[in-house]
Structures are given as structure tokens and as C-alpha cells.
Amino acid sequence: MKKEDVPQDISALGKITTELCYATDKEGKYITEQSRGWDVKITALDVTWENVAARVAEASRKILNREASPLLFFMEKNVMDISILAGYTGFWKWQVKRHLTFAGFNKLSESKLLKYAEIFNVTVDELKNPEVHAC
Amino acid sequence: MLVNFKHQQAAHCESGVTRNLLQNIGIEKITEPLAFGIGAGLFFIYVPFLKINNGPAIAFRSFPGLIFKQTCRSLHIPVKRKKFSSRQTAQLFLDEQLAAGHAVGCQVGVYYLPYFPKEYRFHFNAHNLVVFGKEGDNYLVSDPIMDTVTSLSSYQLERVRFAKGALAPRGQLYYAEARQEITDLQMKEAIKAGIKKNVFNMLRIPFPVTGVKGIKFTGRKIKTWRDKLGPHKAGLYLAQLVRMQEEIGTGGGGFRYIYAAFLQEAYAYHPTDELLKVSAEFSKAGDLWRTAAVQAAGIYKQRLGSQEDFNVMGDYLLETAEIERKAFEALAKINWHS
Numbered sequence: 001m002k003k004e005d006v007p008q009d010i011s012a013l014g015k016i017t018t019e020l021c022y023a024t025d026k027e028g029k030y031i032t033e034q035s036r037g038w039d040v041k042i043t044a045l046d047v048t049w050e051n052v053a054a055r056v057a058e059a060s061r062k063i064l065n066r067e068a069s070p071l072l073f074f075m076e077k078n079v080m081d082i083s084i085l086a087g088y089t090g091f092w093k094w095q096v097k098r099h100l101t102f103a104g105f106n107k108l109s110e111s112k113l114l115k116y117a118e119i120f121n122v123t124v125d126e127l128k129n130p131e132v133h134a135c
Numbered sequence: 136m137l138v139n140f141k142h143q144q145a146a147h148c149e150s151g152v153t154r155n156l157l158q159n160i161g162i163e164k165i166t167e168p169l170a171f172g173i174g175a176g177l178f179f180i181y182v183p184f185l186k187i188n189n190g191p192a193i194a195f196r197s198f199p200g201l202i203f204k205q206t207c208r209s210l211h212i213p214v215k216r217k218k219f220s221s222r223q224t225a226q227l228f229l230d231e232q233l234a235a236g237h238a239v240g241c242q243v244g245v246y247y248l249p250y251f252p253k254e255y256r257f258h259f260n261a262h263n264l265v266v267f268g269k270e271g272d273n274y275l276v277s278d279p280i281m282d283t284v285t286s287l288s289s290y291q292l293e294r295v296r297f298a299k300g301a302l303a304p305r306g307q308l309y310y311a312e313a314r315q316e317i318t319d320l321q322m323k324e325a326i327k328a329g330i331k332k333n334v335f336n337m338l339r340i341p342f343p344v345t346g347v348k349g350i351k352f353t354g355r356k357i358k359t360w361r362d363k364l365g366p367h368k369a370g371l372y373l374a375q376l377v378r379m380q381e382e383i384g385t386g387g388g389g390f391r392y393i394y395a396a397f398l399q400e401a402y403a404y405h406p407t408d409e410l411l412k413v414s415a416e417f418s419k420a421g422d423l424w425r426t427a428a429v430q431a432a433g434i435y436k437q438r439l440g441s442q443e444d445f446n447v448m449g450d451y452l453l454e455t456a457e458i459e460r461k462a463f464e465a466l467a468k469i470n471w472h473s
Contacts, residue, residue, distance in 0.1 A: 001388065020386070021146060022146060022386050041381050041382060041428075044375075045378065047370065047371060047435045048374055048375070048378065051371050079246070080258060080300075
């Protein structure tokens with residue numbers, strides 16, 4: 001990539017810091033150049049977050065239909081998956097899977113609920129009644 | 136507690152941390168591209184069946200921690216590296232090292248890093264930064280991605296050091312133990328070793344999903360994504376590929392530009408024209424990766440979406456793989472007479 005081709009499309013990161021890139025000068029020698037972001041990367045991030053939002057919406061739908069427990073909503077909202085959630089809680093993956101079902105969640109003890117609530121940074125009440133909307 | 140530390144921004148977190156740590160113990164010769172090349176940082180792997188953030192697990196760089204390890208080993212610099220099961224011990228050990236005057240590299244997860252913009256925070260655990268001091272409850276942090284130094288409270292630092300999920304850092308920290316003089320001869324040897332190691336990693340690992348073979352494998356897979364996953368999910372997969380390739384901490388073009396810069400710097404130590412020629416090939420490979428990224432963007436923006444568009448995308452990878460294969464074959468054949 002030539003120095004003058006280093007893209008300068010302002011990204012979320014570009015507002016805080018510029019990124020360092022390696023690019024070539026006129027003689028073809030590598031130098032460093034600052035970049036404020038690149039359109040291709042910005043849209044890659046955008047579609048990824050749109051997908052997160054879609055997954056959260058899908059989780060809300062499932063919770064209202066009692067197909068899943070409120071944990072699913074918080075898991076998706078925090079961009080986690082079952083293995084990450086298992087890592088943070090210290091539960092086994094099969095336990096997390098069970099807690100993600102409506103019936104499994106209702107059997108959870110107070111201390112286990114507290115554990116989940118702490119990880120998602122909400123109260124136990126909020127954990128049990130997430131603000132999910134039908135959409 | 137404050138270690139005298141000079142912060143420098145870098146394109147890639149681990150090679151940046153390696154350079155910053157080594158320069159701080161008086162090894163001025165090391166630059167970011169040299170650290171990346173001696174550490175044999177260039178790689179490619181696509182792990183099928185494994186999902187990260189609900190997308191494909193693709194990496195353009197070697198396993199986290201290897202760049203620092205390999206660079207120090209090649210230069211015969213003694214290294215201390217430690218993981219912890221207890222958070223208290225981890226903090227205590229860090230404090231002790233700072234008091235002893237060591238700036239310390241830490242592996243962290245980015246999801247809870249407060250100074251990163253929200254859009255960039257995923258559960259990604261292979262980020263590296265340097266802690267070089269403590270004021271009250273705040274640790275002074277040199278993150279090579281940022282242009283200035285920042286700080287983290289002890290709680291914030293503990294949280295990122297003990298992030299969970301794939302590649303969980305488990306409080307891992309590392310630093311070079313002793314100040315050392317590095318001769319030009321040692322640099323020459325280290326560069327040679329780094330290139331040889333990288334040739335092995337990209338060409339000789341007998342496994343179809345790594346190195347050049349891995350790129351070809353991915354290229355062929357991409358062509359099937361549209362039918363297998365549907366256009367929407369295939370687009371998301373491609374967005375993940377682009378993020379791994381271009382997002383902060385790659386220097387662009389999936390690290391190929393840093394590697395090209397490394398080969399140019401290697402020429403100063405080993406003046407054989409072959410290195411410059413191969414460097415130009417890696418620039419070409421980097422450009423082609425970026426062209427592929429533009430094509431991918433067309434797909435995930437839903438401007439493109441036919442099977443033909445996916446074929447073009449896959450072919451870009453096959454073409455890049457061929458350039459890189461030839462480039463590494465040329466590196467393998469270099470006659471290191473000096």
C-alpha cells in the first residue's frame with residue numbers, strides 16, 4: 001500500500017486515536033503512516049453490531065414465548081456465548097445450557113441467580129424481568 | 136512506583152509490546168517490524184467447526200505470546216512469564232515486579248477495557264499491553280494501539296487480566312529479566328532464525344487449515360458459503376474475516392505489510408537482493424488481501440451477492456495464497472552465506 005492510499009475514513013476509534021499503518025513512500029521504502037479508519041472496516045463492524053441487535057431481539061421474542069430464559073437476553077446483549085458465560089460463572093457448559101431454558105432458570109437458587117446478576121451487572125430483579133419487548 | 140518507560144504507538148499489539156519492552160531495557164536496535172519478523176508473527180489459520188462471536192475462527196497471526204517468546208529466545212534474552220490461578224497473587228506479583236523496576240507485559244481481554252470505544256469491545260482475549268507504574272490505586276498502562284499512555288484502576292486491570300472465554304489470559308504477564316547488549320551478529324542470526332521459522336509455519340505444517348494451505352482451504356470454503364449459510368450469514372462470516380484481517384492491531388492487509396517492512400529492514404543486516412524482491416511480493420499480497428476485503432464489503436453491504444461474487448471472493452484468496460507460497464519458497468531458498 002502506498003502512503004497516499006492509506007484510507008482516512010473516520011471510524012469510532014479514529015475519534016480517540018489514529019491507527020498506525022505500514023505503507024510505502026515514493027521509493028518503495030516502508031514508513032509508518034497514521035490512519036483514521038477505513039470504510040470497509042467500519043461497515044464490517046456495523047453489520048456485526050446489527051447482527052448482535054438482531055440476536056438480542058430474537059432472544060426477547062423467545063423469552064416472551066417462554067422458549068428461553070431471561071439469561072439468553074443478557075448473554076446476547078453482552079456479546080457472549082455459552083462457553084464465555086461458563087467461563088465467567090464457573091458453571092459447566094451443560095449447566096449454563098440448562099439455565100438458558102425457561103424451566104431450568106426457574107429452578108435456579110438465589111445464590112446462582114446472584115452470580116449471573118453480578119456478571120451482567122444488574123440486580124436479581126432485573127435479571128428475572130428483563131425489559132424485553134415484542135417486536 | 137514508576138518505571139522509566141517510553142511509550143510508542145504500534146500497528147500490532149504484541150510486536151509493539153515486544154519492541155517497547157525490549158527498547159526499554161536498552162535494546163534500541165529492535166523495531167516493530169523486526170520484532171514481528173524475528174518472532175515469526177505471520178500466520179494463517181482457519182479452524183473449522185470452532186465459532187468465535189458466532190462467526191468463523193480465523194487468524195492471520197501466530198498464537199498469542201509467541202512473538203515475544205520467539206524474539207527473546209532468538210536474541211538469548213532471559214524471559215520471565217507467569218500465569219496465575221489467584222487474582223490476589225497476580226496483583227501482588229505485578230506490584231513486586233513494578234517495585235523491582237520491571238515494566239511488565241500483560242495479556243488481556245478487550246471487552247472490559249474502558250478506554251476502547253464501545254464498538255471495538257468484543258470478547259477477544261489476545262490483546263497485549265504494558266503496565267509500567269502504579270499511582271495510588273491506578274496502574275499506568277502503555278497500550279501500543281493508543282497514541283498516548285492511559286491508566287486502569289486495580290479493579291479494571293484485574294478484570295481484563297482475568298477475562299474468560301477462548302484464550303483466557305489467566306493473568307498472564309511477561310517481561311525480559313536482564314538488560315543486555317545485542318550485537319549485529321546476534322541480530323543477523325535472529326533474523327535468519329525468524330524467517331526460517333516463518334517459512335516452516337506457512338509452508339511445512341502438515342495440516343490442511345494452516346499457512347498457505349489454510350488460505351486456499353478458506354478460499355474454497357468461501358465459495359460454498361452462499362449456498363450453505365445463506366447470503367445474510369455468509370455476509371456476516373465475511374465481515375468477521377475482514378475484521379480479523381484489517382481491524383486494529385494488524386497494520387492492515389492481514390499483517391502482510393508489517394512483514395514486508397520487516398524484510399526491508401532485514402536487508403540492512405543481510406544485503407541479499409532476494410529479500411527486497413520478496414518484500415515487494417508481500418506488499419502485493421497485502422494489497423490483494425485488501426482488494427478481497429473490498430469485495431467482501433460489497434457482499435456484506437448487500438451490494439453484491441450472486442454466486443459469481445462469492446467465486447470472485449474465493450479466487451482472491453487462492454491468488455493471494457499462490458503469491459505467498461512463492462514468496463516463502465523464495466525465502467526458504469535464500470543462501471545465508473554471511
